[in-house]
Amino acid sequence: MIRAGIIGSTGYAGGELVRILTRHKDVEIKWFGSRSYIDQKYASVYQNMFQIVDAVCMDDNMDELAGQVDVIFTATPQGLCASLVNEEILSKVKIIDLSADFRIKDVATYENWYGISHKSPQFIEEAVYGLCEINREDVKKARLIANPGCYTTCSILTAYPLAKEGLIDMSTLIIDAKSGTSGAGRGAKVPNLYCEVNENIKAYGVATHRHTPEIEEQLGYASGEEVVLNFTPHLVPMNRGILATEYAKLTREVSYEEVKAVYDKYYADEKFVRVLDKDVCPETKWVEGSNYVDIGFKIDTRTNRIIMMGAIDNLVKGAAGQAVQNMNLAFGLPEDEGLNLVPMFP
Ligand SMILES: NC(=O)C1=CN([C@@H]2O[C@H](COP(=O)(O)OP(=O)(O)OC[C@H]3O[C@@H](n4cnc5c(N)ncnc54)[C@H](OP(=O)(O)O)[C@@H]3O)[C@@H](O)[C@H]2O)C=CC1
Numbered sequence: 001m002i003r004a005g006i007i008g009s010t011g012y013a014g015g016e017l018v019r020i021l022t023r024h025k026d027v028e029i030k031w032f033g034s035r036s037y038i039d040q041k042y043a044s045v046y047q048n049m050f051q052i053v054d055a056v057c058m059d060d061n062m063d064e065l066a067g068q069v070d071v072i073f074t075a076t077p078q079g080l081c082a083s084l085v086n087e088e089i090l091s092k093v094k095i096i097d098l099s100a101d102f103r104i105k106d107v108a109t110y111e112n113w114y115g116i117s118h119k120s121p122q123f124i125e126e127a128v129y130g131l132c133e134i135n136r137e138d139v140k141k142a143r144l145i146a147n148p149g150c151y152t153t154c155s156i157l158t159a160y161p162l163a164k165e166g167l168i169d170m171s172t173l174i175i176d177a178k179s180g181t182s183g184a185g186r187g188a189k190v191p192n193l194y195c196e197v198n199e200n201i202k203a204y205g206v207a208t209h210r211h212t213p214e215i216e217e218q219l220g221y222a223s224g225e226e227v228v229l230n231f232t233p234h235l236v237p238m239n240r241g242i243l244a245t246e247y248a249k250l251t252r253e254v255s256y257e258e259v260k261a262v263y264d265k266y267y268a269d270e271k272f273v274r275v276l277d278k279d280v281c282p283e284t285k286w287v288e289g290s291n292y293v294d295i296g297f298k299i300d301t302r303t304n305r306i307i308m309m310g311a312i313d314n315l316v317k318g319a320a321g322q323a324v325q326n327m328n329l330a331f332g333l334p335e336d337e338g339l340n341l342v343p344m345f346p
């Protein structure tokens, strides 16, 4: 049995980790970390866990935790994991960080976009960017895994094969993405109140969103060139889900079949990536509650652009599901263990 500790188990991403891991046959959650609910029953924070989780929430102490578990998930605000991790901890446990602390290789870029100083830059180089479909072999050997962002998982996987094969002009790439409000976490914030979000759609973080450099870096590795792009997120009145619509000029004339063959080259054997049939556009409802990424595309011959679309559940493939997928790889388990979640509908 793998013993797991979750720092930030009372947040939305941590809560989703608990939901998935309670049904993972090789994992026992030993530590339900919290800052605000110490000594309270976990099931009193999340009543959906009534009679499923009997444990109480515990203080977030990474040093103590490292001696008691095999893997620590940090589902905490930006900067916290970097402020806690040290060599002794990493010599004892694997860490899967759901925040952005170890995603970006250039520390100055991280500090610029996040507005915080990085507390342990010495571990950035060894951290593996845990986008399983792309970095699988490195994840298997990693002791520190940077779980990718939710918008970024969706945006990168949707464009990756075409970027890698040079089919799109990267300087023309524009990503327009929408997220449900669980992406903003459980903490109370006025812009996320019911009356602010319901019956409303709004762009935010325009030209400044922190996921921009993460997408640029990863698509830069794929395409072999420096990538600078527009990324505009929108908040939409739904609980879960991300839809990314991505536009780029094609570098040459291609047919539907050629593009489909490129997607199939990278994803035909990927259990969690579903390239949809011709003319089918992904919808967040069709992936809700699951670890799937659904991808579709359309060639617009009139503008010589391709329009790529991807949908995920931000809390599953965009956070907890991908974290469990990373854990499975890092511990030599079947990659889909605990993740055979059928999308829910309606
Ligand atoms: N929501 C999403 O869709 C996604 C989130 N993520 C990332 O996961 C992380 C958590 O996000 P999310 O679950 O949405 O956020 P929430 O605000 O819902 O949860 C934050 C969690 O962190 C804990 N926490 C807050 N401050 C501290 C602290 N100083 N010390 C210890 N614990 C602390 C909270 O504990 P308590 O409640 O007990 O106070 C809570 O459990 C973030 O880095 C986020 O960017 C990544 C991908 C998607």
Ligand SMILES: CC(=O)N[C@@H](CCC(=O)OP(=O)(O)O)C(=O)O
Pocket: 098, 099, 100, 148, 149, 150, 151, 179, 180, 181, 182, 183, 184, 185, 205, 211, 233, 235, 318
């Ligand atoms: C709707 C919403 O607010 N989404 C969050 C992103 C989700 C998230 O938690 O970001 P990471 O994946 O980088 O951890 C935001 O825009 O900051």
